[in-house]
Amino acid sequence: MAERHSREETPRAPVALDDRSRALELILPKILAEFQPAIGATVNLVEVTVKPQDVPSLCRLVKEDSQLSFDYLLCLCVVDYLDYLQVVYHLYSTTMKYKMVLKANVTMDEPSLPSVMPVWPGADWFEREAHDLFGVVFEGHPNMAPLILYEGFEGYPGRKSYEMPEYTEW
Amino acid sequence: MSTEGQLDTVQMMVNMGPQHPSTHGVFRMVLWVDGERIVDMEPHIGYLHRGAEKLCEGEIYAQIVTLFDRLDYIGNFNNELVYCMAVEKLMALEVPERAEYIRVIMCELNRVASHLLFFGTFGIDAGAMTPIMYAFRDREKVQALFEAVSGARMMHNYIRIGGVKNDVPEDFRERMDKLIAELKQGIDEGDRLLSFSEIFLARTKGIGLIDAETAISYGMSGPSLRASGVPMDVRKDEPYSVYDRFDFGIPIGEKGDSWDRYYVRVEEMRQSIRIIEQALEQMPDGPVATPVRILIRPPAGEVYVRSENPRGEIGVYLVSNGADKPYRVKVRPPSFCNLMALKHLLRDAYVADAVVILGSLDLVLGEVDR
Numbered sequence: 001m002a003e004r005h006s007r008e009e010t011p012r013a014p015v016a017l018d019d020r021s022r023a024l025e026l027i028l029p030k031i032l033a034e035f036q037p038a039i040g041a042t043v044n045l046v047e048v049t050v051k052p053q054d055v056p057s058l059c060r061l062v063k064e065d066s067q068l069s070f071d072y073l074l075c076l077c078v079v080d081y082l083d084y085l086q087v088v089y090h091l092y093s094t095t096m097k098y099k100m101v102l103k104a105n106v107t108m109d110e111p112s113l114p115s116v117m118p119v120w121p122g123a124d125w126f127e128r129e130a131h132d133l134f135g136v137v138f139e140g141h142p143n144m145a146p147l148i149l150y151e152g153f154e155g156y157p158g159r160k161s162y163e164m165p166e167y168t169e170w
Numbered sequence: 171m172s173t174e175g176q177l178d179t180v181q182m183m184v185n186m187g188p189q190h191p192s193t194h195g196v197f198r199m200v201l202w203v204d205g206e207r208i209v210d211m212e213p214h215i216g217y218l219h220r221g222a223e224k225l226c227e228g229e230i231y232a233q234i235v236t237l238f239d240r241l242d243y244i245g246n247f248n249n250e251l252v253y254c255m256a257v258e259k260l261m262a263l264e265v266p267e268r269a270e271y272i273r274v275i276m277c278e279l280n281r282v283a284s285h286l287l288f289f290g291t292f293g294i295d296a297g298a299m300t301p302i303m304y305a306f307r308d309r310e311k312v313q314a315l316f317e318a319v320s321g322a323r324m325m326h327n328y329i330r331i332g333g334v335k336n337d338v339p340e341d342f343r344e345r346m347d348k349l350i351a352e353l354k355q356g357i358d359e360g361d362r363l364l365s366f367s368e369i370f371l372a373r374t375k376g377i378g379l380i381d382a383e384t385a386i387s388y389g390m391s392g393p394s395l396r397a398s399g400v401p402m403d404v405r406k407d408e409p410y411s412v413y414d415r416f417d418f419g420i421p422i423g424e425k426g427d428s429w430d431r432y433y434v435r436v437e438e439m440r441q442s443i444r445i446i447e448q449a450l451e452q453m454p455d456g457p458v459a460t461p462v463r464i465l466i467r468p469p470a471g472e473v474y475v476r477s478e479n480p481r482g483e484i485g486v487y488l489v490s491n492g493a494d495k496p497y498r499v500k501v502r503p504p505s506f507c508n509l510m511a512l513k514h515l516l517r518d519a520y521v522a523d524a525v526v527i528l529g530s531l532d533l534v535l536g537e538v539d540r
Protein backbone atom coordinates (compact mmCIF):
# COMPACT_ATOMS: atom_id res chain seq x y z
CA MET A 1 0.00 0.00 0.00
CA ALA A 2 2.71 2.42 1.01
CA GLU A 3 4.41 1.91 -2.29
CA ARG A 4 1.28 2.88 -4.15
CA HIS A 5 0.83 6.11 -2.25
CA SER A 6 4.42 7.22 -2.59
CA ARG A 7 4.45 6.59 -6.31
CA GLU A 8 6.37 9.47 -7.80
CA GLU A 9 6.01 8.78 -11.49
CA THR A 10 2.58 9.85 -12.64
CA PRO A 11 1.71 8.71 -16.15
CA ARG A 12 1.50 11.48 -18.77
CA ALA A 13 -1.46 11.70 -21.12
CA PRO A 14 -0.26 10.92 -24.65
CA VAL A 15 -0.28 13.65 -27.29
CA ALA A 16 -2.99 13.10 -29.90
CA LEU A 17 -3.02 16.09 -32.26
CA ASP A 18 -5.50 16.26 -35.09
CA ASP A 19 -4.47 16.99 -38.70
CA ARG A 20 -5.09 20.71 -38.44
CA SER A 21 -2.88 21.04 -35.37
CA ARG A 22 -0.11 19.02 -37.02
CA ALA A 23 -0.15 21.39 -39.98
CA LEU A 24 0.06 24.32 -37.57
CA GLU A 25 2.97 22.74 -35.73
CA LEU A 26 4.94 22.71 -38.98
CA ILE A 27 4.45 26.35 -39.97
CA LEU A 28 4.64 27.96 -36.52
CA PRO A 29 8.42 27.89 -35.79
CA LYS A 30 9.21 29.91 -38.90
CA ILE A 31 6.58 32.59 -38.30
CA LEU A 32 7.39 33.03 -34.61
CA ALA A 33 11.18 32.78 -34.99
CA GLU A 34 11.88 36.31 -33.69
CA PHE A 35 10.33 35.52 -30.28
CA GLN A 36 12.31 32.30 -29.76
CA PRO A 37 9.29 30.48 -28.32
CA ALA A 38 9.26 26.99 -26.84
CA ILE A 39 6.86 25.04 -29.05
CA GLY A 40 5.39 21.83 -27.73
CA ALA A 41 2.04 20.12 -27.52
CA THR A 42 -0.57 19.42 -24.87
CA VAL A 43 -2.95 16.48 -25.32
CA ASN A 44 -4.88 18.07 -28.18
CA LEU A 45 -3.34 21.49 -28.86
CA VAL A 46 -0.12 23.06 -30.08
CA GLU A 47 1.48 24.85 -27.16
CA VAL A 48 3.67 27.96 -27.38
CA THR A 49 5.47 29.37 -24.36
CA VAL A 50 6.94 32.89 -24.48
CA LYS A 51 8.27 35.58 -22.18
CA PRO A 52 5.48 37.69 -20.61
CA GLN A 53 6.61 40.98 -22.16
CA ASP A 54 6.45 39.43 -25.66
CA VAL A 55 2.79 38.41 -25.35
CA PRO A 56 1.06 41.44 -26.97
CA SER A 57 3.43 41.68 -29.92
CA LEU A 58 3.23 37.95 -30.53
CA CYS A 59 -0.56 38.09 -30.29
CA ARG A 60 -0.69 40.91 -32.81
CA LEU A 61 1.57 38.93 -35.14
CA VAL A 62 -0.49 35.74 -35.02
CA LYS A 63 -3.68 37.75 -35.48
CA GLU A 64 -2.45 39.68 -38.49
CA ASP A 65 -0.42 36.96 -40.18
CA SER A 66 -2.41 35.77 -43.18
CA GLN A 67 -1.33 32.14 -42.72
CA LEU A 68 -2.60 32.03 -39.13
CA SER A 69 -5.14 34.84 -38.54
CA PHE A 70 -5.94 33.99 -34.93
CA ASP A 71 -8.81 36.44 -34.71
CA TYR A 72 -10.74 34.80 -31.87
CA LEU A 73 -9.72 34.60 -28.23
CA LEU A 74 -11.39 31.48 -26.87
CA CYS A 75 -10.32 31.73 -23.29
CA LEU A 76 -7.85 33.41 -20.99
CA CYS A 77 -7.06 31.96 -17.62
CA VAL A 78 -4.42 31.68 -14.94
CA VAL A 79 -3.08 28.50 -13.37
CA ASP A 80 -1.29 28.59 -10.03
CA TYR A 81 1.77 26.31 -10.08
CA LEU A 82 2.78 27.33 -6.52
CA ASP A 83 6.14 28.92 -7.39
CA TYR A 84 4.88 30.80 -10.43
CA LEU A 85 1.62 31.75 -12.12
CA GLN A 86 0.93 30.73 -15.69
CA VAL A 87 -1.28 32.89 -17.88
CA VAL A 88 -2.90 30.72 -20.55
CA TYR A 89 -4.45 32.05 -23.77
CA HIS A 90 -6.51 29.74 -25.97
CA LEU A 91 -6.68 31.08 -29.50
CA TYR A 92 -8.77 30.13 -32.49
CA SER A 93 -8.82 31.15 -36.11
CA THR A 94 -12.33 31.43 -37.54
CA THR A 95 -11.08 31.36 -41.13
CA MET A 96 -8.21 28.83 -40.97
CA LYS A 97 -9.76 26.70 -38.17
CA TYR A 98 -6.47 26.52 -36.28
CA LYS A 99 -6.32 26.26 -32.51
CA MET A 100 -3.38 27.08 -30.32
CA VAL A 101 -2.54 27.58 -26.68
CA LEU A 102 -0.18 30.37 -25.68
CA LYS A 103 1.45 30.44 -22.27
CA ALA A 104 3.46 32.97 -20.30
CA ASN A 105 4.86 32.44 -16.83
CA VAL A 106 4.90 35.32 -14.36
CA THR A 107 6.52 35.36 -10.94
CA MET A 108 4.55 35.09 -7.72
CA ASP A 109 6.11 38.27 -6.30
CA GLU A 110 5.41 40.53 -9.23
CA PRO A 111 2.69 38.98 -11.34
CA SER A 112 2.24 41.42 -14.18
CA LEU A 113 2.26 41.35 -17.95
CA PRO A 114 0.93 43.60 -20.71
CA SER A 115 -2.76 43.43 -21.58
CA VAL A 116 -3.93 41.95 -24.88
CA MET A 117 -7.07 44.09 -24.99
CA PRO A 118 -5.76 46.17 -27.94
CA VAL A 119 -5.57 42.93 -29.96
CA TRP A 120 -8.84 41.30 -28.85
CA PRO A 121 -11.35 43.53 -27.00
CA GLY A 122 -12.88 40.28 -25.75
CA ALA A 123 -9.97 39.86 -23.33
CA ASP A 124 -11.46 42.62 -21.18
CA TRP A 125 -13.45 40.64 -18.62
CA PHE A 126 -11.16 37.62 -18.69
CA GLU A 127 -8.28 39.83 -17.58
CA ARG A 128 -10.35 41.51 -14.90
CA GLU A 129 -11.44 38.10 -13.62
CA ALA A 130 -7.84 36.88 -13.57
CA HIS A 131 -6.90 40.00 -11.62
CA ASP A 132 -9.68 39.37 -9.11
CA LEU A 133 -8.95 35.72 -8.50
CA PHE A 134 -5.18 35.51 -8.95
CA GLY A 135 -3.89 39.06 -8.56
CA VAL A 136 -2.27 39.16 -11.99
CA VAL A 137 -1.92 42.78 -13.13
CA PHE A 138 -2.50 43.41 -16.82
CA GLU A 139 -0.61 46.59 -17.73
CA GLY A 140 -2.49 48.90 -20.02
CA HIS A 141 -5.93 47.56 -19.18
CA PRO A 142 -8.26 50.59 -18.95
CA ASN A 143 -10.31 49.38 -16.00
CA MET A 144 -9.00 46.91 -13.46
CA ALA A 145 -11.90 47.35 -11.03
CA PRO A 146 -13.23 44.18 -9.35
CA LEU A 147 -15.58 42.28 -11.62
CA ILE A 148 -16.45 38.96 -10.03
CA LEU A 149 -15.67 39.83 -6.41
CA TYR A 150 -17.05 42.71 -4.41
CA GLU A 151 -15.03 45.86 -3.76
CA GLY A 152 -12.76 45.58 -0.78
CA PHE A 153 -12.42 41.79 -0.94
CA GLU A 154 -9.07 40.76 0.48
CA GLY A 155 -6.89 38.01 -0.88
CA TYR A 156 -6.84 36.09 -4.16
CA PRO A 157 -9.27 33.18 -3.87
CA GLY A 158 -8.11 31.45 -7.04
CA ARG A 159 -4.63 30.80 -5.71
CA LYS A 160 -3.78 27.51 -4.06
CA SER A 161 -2.50 29.37 -0.98
CA TYR A 162 -5.90 30.97 -0.31
CA GLU A 163 -7.51 29.65 2.82
CA MET A 164 -11.24 29.24 2.68
CA PRO A 165 -12.87 31.17 5.52
CA GLU A 166 -14.70 29.15 8.14
CA TYR A 167 -18.45 28.99 7.81
CA THR A 168 -20.04 31.79 9.77
CA GLU A 169 -23.64 32.82 10.26
CA TRP A 170 -24.47 36.36 9.29
CA MET B 171 -23.13 74.24 -22.20
CA SER B 172 -26.29 76.27 -22.63
CA THR B 173 -26.66 78.81 -25.36
CA GLU B 174 -29.34 81.40 -25.86
CA GLY B 175 -32.79 79.98 -26.52
CA GLN B 176 -31.81 76.35 -25.82
CA LEU B 177 -32.66 74.14 -22.91
CA ASP B 178 -29.87 72.81 -20.72
CA THR B 179 -29.16 69.15 -21.23
CA VAL B 180 -27.66 67.05 -18.53
CA GLN B 181 -26.59 63.43 -18.58
CA MET B 182 -28.57 61.27 -16.23
CA MET B 183 -27.53 58.04 -14.59
CA VAL B 184 -30.12 55.26 -14.61
CA ASN B 185 -29.59 52.13 -12.58
CA MET B 186 -31.10 48.84 -13.82
CA GLY B 187 -31.05 45.80 -11.62
CA PRO B 188 -29.83 43.71 -9.92
CA GLN B 189 -33.48 43.00 -9.10
CA HIS B 190 -35.06 43.67 -12.45
CA PRO B 191 -37.31 41.21 -14.26
CA SER B 192 -35.74 41.87 -17.64
CA THR B 193 -32.23 40.89 -16.59
CA HIS B 194 -33.11 37.16 -16.38
CA GLY B 195 -31.09 36.76 -13.23
CA VAL B 196 -29.04 38.98 -11.03
CA PHE B 197 -27.39 41.44 -13.34
CA ARG B 198 -26.99 45.16 -12.82
CA MET B 199 -26.17 47.79 -15.38
CA VAL B 200 -25.69 51.48 -14.98
CA LEU B 201 -26.80 53.55 -17.96
CA TRP B 202 -25.79 57.13 -18.67
CA VAL B 203 -28.52 58.65 -20.75
CA ASP B 204 -28.89 61.88 -22.66
CA GLY B 205 -32.64 62.24 -23.03
CA GLU B 206 -33.80 58.93 -24.47
CA ARG B 207 -30.38 57.95 -25.87
CA ILE B 208 -27.89 55.79 -24.03
CA VAL B 209 -24.48 57.46 -24.02
CA ASP B 210 -22.57 54.89 -22.04
CA MET B 211 -23.18 51.92 -19.81
CA GLU B 212 -21.31 49.91 -17.24
CA PRO B 213 -22.29 46.30 -16.54
CA HIS B 214 -21.84 44.83 -13.06
CA ILE B 215 -21.72 41.07 -12.64
CA GLY B 216 -20.62 38.71 -9.92
CA TYR B 217 -23.75 38.60 -7.77
CA LEU B 218 -23.99 34.83 -8.28
CA HIS B 219 -20.30 34.04 -7.95
CA ARG B 220 -19.99 30.74 -6.12
CA GLY B 221 -16.40 29.96 -6.99
CA ALA B 222 -17.40 26.92 -9.04
CA GLU B 223 -13.95 26.59 -10.61
CA LYS B 224 -12.30 26.61 -7.21
CA LEU B 225 -14.84 24.12 -5.87
CA CYS B 226 -13.90 21.75 -8.70
CA GLU B 227 -10.36 21.58 -7.33
CA GLY B 228 -11.68 20.05 -4.14
CA GLU B 229 -13.96 17.38 -5.62
CA ILE B 230 -13.18 14.05 -7.21
CA TYR B 231 -13.75 13.84 -10.97
CA ALA B 232 -17.11 12.06 -10.76
CA GLN B 233 -18.58 14.69 -8.42
CA ILE B 234 -17.82 17.63 -10.69
CA VAL B 235 -20.61 16.71 -13.13
CA THR B 236 -23.11 18.08 -10.61
CA LEU B 237 -21.24 21.38 -10.40
CA PHE B 238 -21.37 21.74 -14.17
CA ASP B 239 -25.13 21.17 -14.03
CA ARG B 240 -25.43 24.29 -11.96
CA LEU B 241 -23.45 26.61 -14.24
CA ASP B 242 -25.97 26.98 -17.01
CA TYR B 243 -29.14 25.75 -15.39
CA ILE B 244 -31.14 25.80 -18.63
CA GLY B 245 -28.65 23.82 -20.72
CA ASN B 246 -27.70 21.14 -18.19
CA PHE B 247 -27.08 18.25 -20.57
CA ASN B 248 -24.80 20.32 -22.76
CA ASN B 249 -22.72 21.33 -19.78
CA GLU B 250 -22.41 17.82 -18.42
CA LEU B 251 -21.36 16.64 -21.86
CA VAL B 252 -18.48 19.08 -22.31
CA TYR B 253 -16.98 18.22 -18.93
CA CYS B 254 -17.29 14.48 -19.49
CA MET B 255 -15.73 14.85 -22.95
CA ALA B 256 -12.76 16.65 -21.40
CA VAL B 257 -12.11 13.88 -18.89
CA GLU B 258 -12.62 11.20 -21.54
CA LYS B 259 -10.15 12.95 -23.83
CA LEU B 260 -7.58 13.06 -21.05
CA MET B 261 -8.06 9.37 -20.26
CA ALA B 262 -8.43 8.40 -23.95
CA LEU B 263 -11.66 6.65 -22.98
CA GLU B 264 -13.98 5.21 -25.63
CA VAL B 265 -17.70 5.82 -25.18
CA PRO B 266 -20.19 3.20 -26.47
CA GLU B 267 -22.12 4.22 -29.59
CA ARG B 268 -25.51 4.00 -27.97
CA ALA B 269 -24.37 6.36 -25.21
CA GLU B 270 -23.19 8.88 -27.82
CA TYR B 271 -26.59 8.81 -29.51
CA ILE B 272 -28.43 9.23 -26.22
CA ARG B 273 -26.15 12.16 -25.41
CA VAL B 274 -26.84 13.84 -28.73
CA ILE B 275 -30.62 13.36 -28.44
CA MET B 276 -30.64 14.76 -24.90
CA CYS B 277 -28.41 17.72 -25.78
CA GLU B 278 -30.48 18.65 -28.80
CA LEU B 279 -33.72 18.34 -26.84
CA ASN B 280 -32.14 20.55 -24.23
CA ARG B 281 -31.31 23.08 -26.94
CA VAL B 282 -34.95 23.10 -28.02
CA ALA B 283 -36.12 23.53 -24.42
CA SER B 284 -33.65 26.36 -23.86
CA HIS B 285 -34.61 28.16 -27.06
CA LEU B 286 -38.30 27.74 -26.18
CA LEU B 287 -37.63 29.54 -22.91
CA PHE B 288 -35.84 32.27 -24.85
CA PHE B 289 -38.76 32.49 -27.28
CA GLY B 290 -41.18 33.07 -24.42
CA THR B 291 -39.12 35.51 -22.40
CA PHE B 292 -38.04 37.49 -25.43
CA GLY B 293 -41.70 37.95 -26.27
CA ILE B 294 -42.24 39.39 -22.80
CA ASP B 295 -39.20 41.65 -23.18
CA ALA B 296 -40.78 43.05 -26.34
CA GLY B 297 -44.19 43.38 -24.70
CA ALA B 298 -45.98 40.25 -25.94
CA MET B 299 -47.45 38.24 -23.09
CA THR B 300 -48.90 35.29 -24.98
CA PRO B 301 -45.83 33.54 -26.48
CA ILE B 302 -44.53 32.39 -23.11
CA MET B 303 -47.76 30.45 -22.54
CA TYR B 304 -47.22 28.53 -25.77
CA ALA B 305 -43.50 28.12 -25.09
CA PHE B 306 -43.97 26.78 -21.58
CA ARG B 307 -46.70 24.40 -22.67
CA ASP B 308 -44.19 22.75 -25.04
CA ARG B 309 -41.19 23.09 -22.76
CA GLU B 310 -43.08 21.26 -20.04
CA LYS B 311 -43.42 18.23 -22.31
CA VAL B 312 -39.66 18.21 -22.90
CA GLN B 313 -39.05 18.49 -19.16
CA ALA B 314 -41.37 15.54 -18.56
CA LEU B 315 -39.28 13.46 -20.95
CA PHE B 316 -36.08 14.55 -19.20
CA GLU B 317 -37.60 13.37 -15.96
CA ALA B 318 -38.54 10.01 -17.46
CA VAL B 319 -35.01 9.49 -18.78
CA SER B 320 -32.78 10.95 -16.08
CA GLY B 321 -35.04 11.11 -13.04
CA ALA B 322 -34.89 14.88 -12.66
CA ARG B 323 -36.44 17.85 -14.41
CA MET B 324 -33.35 19.96 -13.95
CA MET B 325 -29.85 19.21 -12.59
CA HIS B 326 -29.98 15.78 -14.18
CA ASN B 327 -26.49 14.45 -13.43
CA TYR B 328 -27.24 12.00 -16.24
CA ILE B 329 -24.20 12.16 -18.51
CA ARG B 330 -21.33 10.49 -16.70
CA ILE B 331 -17.68 9.92 -17.46
CA GLY B 332 -17.67 7.02 -19.91
CA GLY B 333 -21.32 7.14 -20.98
CA VAL B 334 -24.67 7.91 -19.43
CA LYS B 335 -26.20 6.92 -16.10
CA ASN B 336 -28.81 4.48 -17.36
CA ASP B 337 -30.50 3.38 -20.55
CA VAL B 338 -33.60 5.18 -21.80
CA PRO B 339 -37.03 3.85 -20.72
CA GLU B 340 -38.69 1.14 -22.79
CA ASP B 341 -41.35 3.37 -24.31
CA PHE B 342 -38.74 6.00 -25.26
CA ARG B 343 -39.25 5.73 -29.00
CA GLU B 344 -43.04 6.16 -28.82
CA ARG B 345 -42.74 9.07 -26.41
CA MET B 346 -40.13 10.73 -28.62
CA ASP B 347 -42.23 10.36 -31.76
CA LYS B 348 -45.19 11.95 -30.00
CA LEU B 349 -43.02 14.70 -28.51
CA ILE B 350 -41.39 15.54 -31.84
CA ALA B 351 -44.76 15.85 -33.57
CA GLU B 352 -45.99 18.14 -30.81
CA LEU B 353 -42.84 20.22 -30.77
CA LYS B 354 -42.91 20.72 -34.53
CA GLN B 355 -46.47 21.93 -34.33
CA GLY B 356 -45.70 24.11 -31.33
CA ILE B 357 -42.71 25.78 -32.95
CA ASP B 358 -44.67 26.53 -36.12
CA GLU B 359 -47.51 27.91 -34.05
CA GLY B 360 -45.21 30.18 -32.06
CA ASP B 361 -43.42 31.26 -35.21
CA ARG B 362 -46.71 32.29 -36.83
CA LEU B 363 -47.79 34.07 -33.67
CA LEU B 364 -44.75 36.23 -32.99
CA SER B 365 -42.01 36.29 -35.62
CA PHE B 366 -43.64 38.47 -38.26
CA SER B 367 -45.98 40.47 -36.08
CA GLU B 368 -45.87 44.13 -37.10
CA ILE B 369 -45.31 45.40 -33.54
CA PHE B 370 -42.64 42.79 -32.82
CA LEU B 371 -40.79 43.67 -36.02
CA ALA B 372 -40.89 47.36 -35.13
CA ARG B 373 -39.42 46.62 -31.71
CA THR B 374 -36.61 44.35 -32.92
CA LYS B 375 -35.67 45.02 -36.57
CA GLY B 376 -32.55 47.12 -36.84
CA ILE B 377 -32.20 47.32 -33.04
CA GLY B 378 -28.89 46.41 -31.44
CA LEU B 379 -26.80 45.97 -34.57
CA ILE B 380 -23.40 44.33 -34.43
CA ASP B 381 -21.29 43.43 -37.46
CA ALA B 382 -19.42 40.17 -37.88
CA GLU B 383 -15.93 41.51 -37.30
CA THR B 384 -16.81 43.30 -34.06
CA ALA B 385 -18.74 40.29 -32.81
CA ILE B 386 -15.74 38.03 -33.41
CA SER B 387 -13.35 40.45 -31.73
CA TYR B 388 -15.53 40.42 -28.60
CA GLY B 389 -15.52 36.63 -28.65
CA MET B 390 -19.27 36.28 -29.17
CA SER B 391 -20.44 32.81 -30.09
CA GLY B 392 -23.47 30.68 -30.75
CA PRO B 393 -26.73 32.09 -32.14
CA SER B 394 -25.72 35.63 -31.14
CA LEU B 395 -22.69 35.44 -33.43
CA ARG B 396 -24.40 33.49 -36.21
CA ALA B 397 -27.04 36.23 -36.38
CA SER B 398 -24.26 38.51 -37.64
CA GLY B 399 -23.71 36.17 -40.56
CA VAL B 400 -20.80 34.08 -39.30
CA PRO B 401 -21.49 30.37 -39.83
CA MET B 402 -19.42 29.30 -36.82
CA ASP B 403 -20.68 26.25 -35.01
CA VAL B 404 -18.49 23.75 -33.15
CA ARG B 405 -20.83 20.94 -34.21
CA LYS B 406 -19.75 21.58 -37.82
CA ASP B 407 -16.24 23.04 -37.44
CA GLU B 408 -14.94 20.36 -35.15
CA PRO B 409 -17.58 17.64 -34.84
CA TYR B 410 -17.58 16.02 -31.42
CA SER B 411 -19.57 13.00 -30.23
CA VAL B 412 -21.38 11.69 -33.36
CA TYR B 413 -22.40 15.03 -34.87
CA ASP B 414 -20.53 14.27 -38.10
CA ARG B 415 -23.14 11.62 -38.95
CA PHE B 416 -26.11 13.97 -39.19
CA ASP B 417 -27.32 16.21 -41.93
CA PHE B 418 -28.30 19.59 -40.53
CA GLY B 419 -27.97 23.25 -41.41
CA ILE B 420 -26.51 26.22 -39.58
CA PRO B 421 -29.03 29.09 -39.71
CA ILE B 422 -27.35 32.47 -40.03
CA GLY B 423 -28.70 35.99 -39.90
CA GLU B 424 -28.14 38.84 -42.31
CA LYS B 425 -27.65 42.02 -40.33
CA GLY B 426 -26.97 41.04 -36.76
CA ASP B 427 -29.89 42.88 -35.17
CA SER B 428 -32.16 41.67 -32.36
CA TRP B 429 -34.64 40.11 -34.76
CA ASP B 430 -31.89 38.07 -36.44
CA ARG B 431 -30.70 36.84 -33.07
CA TYR B 432 -34.28 35.82 -32.31
CA TYR B 433 -35.02 34.14 -35.62
CA VAL B 434 -31.74 32.22 -35.76
CA ARG B 435 -32.86 30.51 -32.56
CA VAL B 436 -36.29 29.68 -33.95
CA GLU B 437 -34.65 28.09 -37.00
CA GLU B 438 -32.17 26.28 -34.78
CA MET B 439 -34.99 24.53 -32.98
CA ARG B 440 -36.11 23.09 -36.33
CA GLN B 441 -32.56 21.94 -37.11
CA SER B 442 -32.23 20.35 -33.67
CA ILE B 443 -35.39 18.37 -34.30
CA ARG B 444 -33.91 17.21 -37.61
CA ILE B 445 -30.86 15.94 -35.73
CA ILE B 446 -33.01 14.16 -33.15
CA GLU B 447 -35.05 12.44 -35.85
CA GLN B 448 -31.92 11.15 -37.57
CA ALA B 449 -30.36 10.09 -34.27
CA LEU B 450 -33.47 8.12 -33.34
CA GLU B 451 -33.33 6.30 -36.67
CA GLN B 452 -29.63 5.46 -36.39
CA MET B 453 -29.50 4.64 -32.66
CA PRO B 454 -27.89 1.21 -32.18
CA ASP B 455 -28.43 -1.24 -29.34
CA GLY B 456 -25.73 -2.03 -26.84
CA PRO B 457 -24.23 -0.88 -23.59
CA VAL B 458 -24.69 2.75 -22.49
CA ALA B 459 -21.51 3.20 -20.50
CA THR B 460 -17.92 2.08 -20.41
CA PRO B 461 -17.34 0.81 -16.87
CA VAL B 462 -15.23 3.37 -15.03
CA ARG B 463 -14.33 3.34 -11.36
CA ILE B 464 -15.80 6.06 -9.18
CA LEU B 465 -12.36 7.20 -8.07
CA ILE B 466 -10.35 7.79 -11.21
CA ARG B 467 -6.88 9.19 -11.62
CA PRO B 468 -6.47 10.47 -15.17
CA PRO B 469 -2.90 10.79 -16.42
CA ALA B 470 -1.14 14.12 -15.97
CA GLY B 471 -1.73 16.55 -18.79
CA GLU B 472 -4.09 19.23 -19.94
CA VAL B 473 -6.91 19.44 -22.45
CA TYR B 474 -9.13 22.13 -23.84
CA VAL B 475 -12.43 20.81 -25.15
CA ARG B 476 -15.10 22.88 -26.94
CA SER B 477 -18.72 22.16 -27.54
CA GLU B 478 -21.84 23.97 -28.63
CA ASN B 479 -24.11 25.01 -25.81
CA PRO B 480 -27.57 26.56 -26.48
CA ARG B 481 -26.00 29.94 -25.77
CA GLY B 482 -22.78 29.49 -27.67
CA GLU B 483 -19.43 27.88 -27.45
CA ILE B 484 -18.55 26.43 -24.07
CA GLY B 485 -15.00 25.35 -23.41
CA VAL B 486 -13.38 23.44 -20.58
CA TYR B 487 -9.70 23.70 -19.78
CA LEU B 488 -8.77 20.83 -17.52
CA VAL B 489 -5.33 20.44 -15.94
CA SER B 490 -4.57 17.15 -14.25
CA ASN B 491 -1.49 16.25 -12.24
CA GLY B 492 -2.37 12.59 -11.96
CA ALA B 493 -4.27 12.93 -8.69
CA ASP B 494 -7.88 11.99 -7.99
CA LYS B 495 -8.91 15.65 -8.12
CA PRO B 496 -8.25 18.04 -11.00
CA TYR B 497 -5.49 20.60 -10.55
CA ARG B 498 -7.36 23.37 -12.32
CA VAL B 499 -10.67 23.62 -14.13
CA LYS B 500 -11.50 26.66 -16.20
CA VAL B 501 -14.80 27.13 -17.96
CA ARG B 502 -15.16 29.38 -20.97
CA PRO B 503 -18.74 30.50 -20.50
CA PRO B 504 -20.52 31.60 -23.68
CA SER B 505 -22.85 34.07 -21.94
CA PHE B 506 -19.86 35.79 -20.33
CA CYS B 507 -18.37 36.61 -23.73
CA ASN B 508 -21.72 37.53 -25.28
CA LEU B 509 -22.41 39.89 -22.40
CA MET B 510 -19.10 41.66 -22.98
CA ALA B 511 -20.45 42.93 -26.29
CA LEU B 512 -23.47 44.53 -24.59
CA LYS B 513 -21.60 47.79 -24.08
CA HIS B 514 -21.11 48.03 -27.81
CA LEU B 515 -24.70 47.04 -28.58
CA LEU B 516 -26.26 49.57 -26.22
CA ARG B 517 -24.25 52.59 -27.32
CA ASP B 518 -26.58 55.14 -28.97
CA ALA B 519 -29.61 52.90 -28.50
CA TYR B 520 -32.84 54.12 -26.92
CA VAL B 521 -33.47 53.36 -23.26
CA ALA B 522 -36.68 51.59 -24.24
CA ASP B 523 -34.69 49.18 -26.43
CA ALA B 524 -32.18 48.28 -23.72
CA VAL B 525 -34.39 45.48 -22.42
CA VAL B 526 -34.94 44.02 -25.89
CA ILE B 527 -31.22 44.09 -26.70
CA LEU B 528 -30.29 42.49 -23.40
CA GLY B 529 -32.98 39.86 -23.87
CA SER B 530 -31.82 39.04 -27.39
CA LEU B 531 -28.46 37.83 -26.05
CA ASP B 532 -30.21 35.04 -24.08
CA LEU B 533 -28.12 35.20 -20.93
CA VAL B 534 -27.88 32.81 -18.04
CA LEU B 535 -26.24 34.60 -15.15
CA GLY B 536 -25.37 31.43 -13.30
CA GLU B 537 -22.86 30.79 -16.04
CA VAL B 538 -21.57 34.36 -16.31
CA ASP B 539 -20.66 34.57 -12.62
CA ARG B 540 -19.81 30.91 -11.99
